[in-house]
Amino acid sequence: MSYGIYIGRNHSADGHAWLAGYGDEPSSHWLEIAPRETHAPGSQIEVGVSPSADLPGQRSTIPQVAQTFRHLRVSYSYYLGVPAPITNGGLNEHGVAVRDIWSTSRKELIEMTPPDQRGPNYSDLARLVLERARTAREGVDLIAALIAEHGYSCYGGNSHIIADPDEAWVVIEFSGAQKLWVAERLGPDSIRASRPGYIRTIPDKPDDDFLFPEHFISFAIDQGWYDPAQGPFDVNAIYGDGKGRWDGVAWIEEEMRQRASRPEKIGVHDVVFAIATERLTGDTAGYGQVVPLVHPSHDALRVMWHAPVGPVTAPLVPVFMGMTEIPLEYGIHRYLTTGESARFLDERHSERDGDTVSHVAQGAEVTHSAFAVQKRLMHLAFQMQDPLLHEIHAHWRRLEVGLEAELPEVLRSAEILLEQGEDHLARRLLTVQSSLWLQNALQDAMCLADAAEMRVRNCGALNLSLHPMKPDQVW
Incomplete structure (x- = not known):
């Protein structure tokens, strides 16, 4: 399902947005750098x-573009049969950050989806925005153009939050x-959280704050799903799940507003x-990302905070x-990577x-x-939440x-070198x-896990049932 949250700069102690x-996926995850690349015509x-x-x-x-931008992203190997490698987004060299979040379409739209659907899927759209967009608005326009020209492939509907240092956009794509x-x-x-992505009422025509294709409202009228006499067009009620903000979204948005009022x-x-609290984050969270949306003096100084699994632990x-x-330890491994159970580190069967x-x-x-x-x-912490999870x-x-x-100090040191032309x-x-x-954090985790296993075993707390233990969550 995935989860994203945007916080505007007026709420920020540092004067920038976040x-x-x-991502909510069961397979392996790995951090990677995609370099800027030049592509041949055609x-x-x-x-x-x-x-x-x-x-x-x-x-x-x-068609591929002539040049794709450098970006940081997390990739993974499986979700609902979407071809790997898959990504939910990341951060590019121009300061455009992307988060992909599930957003289901109404039942009738899902049933309309033909078995030969074509066009970019949710991961393709996230990656293409990272590769091609210089601003958040460019990312929206890119998604619109790709869908108009090539269509859209889905597993039931999706959404994206696309952000830059000046603004952000929630984009929902329907089945x-x-x-x-x-x-x-x-x-x-x-302050906007998505899980799932949602948009409520929109105006009759696109404006500075809302964008949609020309047939967006008329299609719903033709289907008998919307009558203009009934009031404003509620996107979630007409094209989505009709539930509005889910409980977890309402809770974290209010929590962040309270913190912003300090x-x-x-x-x-x-x-x-917002992404580490046990009320929202557990095993389904395959990783964590936090992006400060800033324009540093050099693109190389852009930062993304990364956790290799859900940051609750x-x-x-x-x-x-x-x-x-990226350190090899944070790159791809065979653990939970789809297809690796049928492969060898051996070439004898390859031909x-x-x-x-x-x-x-x-x-x-x-x-x-x-x-x-x-x-x-x-999972050691989840089996002994008091005291392990809290510790x-x-x-x-x-x-x-x-x-x-x-x-x-690290950023300033690198900035001085860049200003002196010492890019390398x-x-x-x-x-x-x-x-x-990253390596120090990994060593800490290994030590903590060894000690935690001894404590869980000595307390007779190993959970050998097929009912996993986890914190209570709002979702």
Whole structure:
């Protein structure tokens, strides 16, 4: 389902907006840097879903652009048959951040979806915005143009929050192959959570705050789903699930508004709370991201705070746009990676049986998987919530306080190097520093997990039933 939250700059202690969230998927997750790339004229890329997806479709191609932008993202290997690798978004070199969040379409629209649906899927749209958009509004216009020209492939409907330092947009894409989408602008006074993504009433025609295609309202009238005499067009009621804001969304939006009303307003640790609280975050959260929406003096200095699993029991650590590589421990491993159970780190069957060689490099596989280590720690904490969950949660929040204190000097050091034309040294500094933070956090997690397992075992608290233990959640 996934979850995202946007906080406008007027609510921020630092004077800038925030975008945070996580993805809800069962498979492996890994952090990666996608470099800026140049593509030959006439290049094509493959998009959409396959005939084996939960809502089947046909893969198709669309034109590639001449140049794609550098970005940070988390990828994963499975969701409802959507072809891997999949992404819910991240941050690009121009300061555009994206979060993908499920948003179901009404039953009749899902039933209209043809078995040969074509066009970009939700992951394609998130990736294409990161690769091509210089502003949030450009991201909205890109999604609109792609759907109009190529269609949209879905598993029941979806949404995106697209944000830059100046504004954000909620964009909802609907099932049914009718090329229906709608977007709402979020500004400096906005606090908006999506789970699922929602938009309520819209005007009769597009304006500065609401965008949608020409047939958006007339299609609902033709279907008998909307009568203009009944009042404003309520997108959620007419095209969505009709539930409005879910309980968790209402709770966290109100919690953030209360925090914003304090003299100190909202800081990074309040944003971390919004995606790390056990009321909202558990095993389904495959990772965590927090993006401060700023325009630094150099694009290499853009920051994304990253957690390898749900941050309820994991730390968020700064990673930089200017990094040249990600530690192998935070990259792809075979643990929970779809298809790896049928592959070997051995080529003897490759000629006879085709896809039998692992897609993970042998050198990477021998490193500890940060994703697997942190999942182990999460489920130890969930089996003894008092006191383990609270102790581990508090440990990581203290670590983040230390990272917040160190971050300005690291950024300033890299900035000085960049201003002196020492681009290579600046990127090396950012890579070494973030890698050190990530590796130290991983070592902490391994030690915490070993100690936690002994405590859980000695207390006779290992849960050997098939009913997982977890905190009570609002969702």
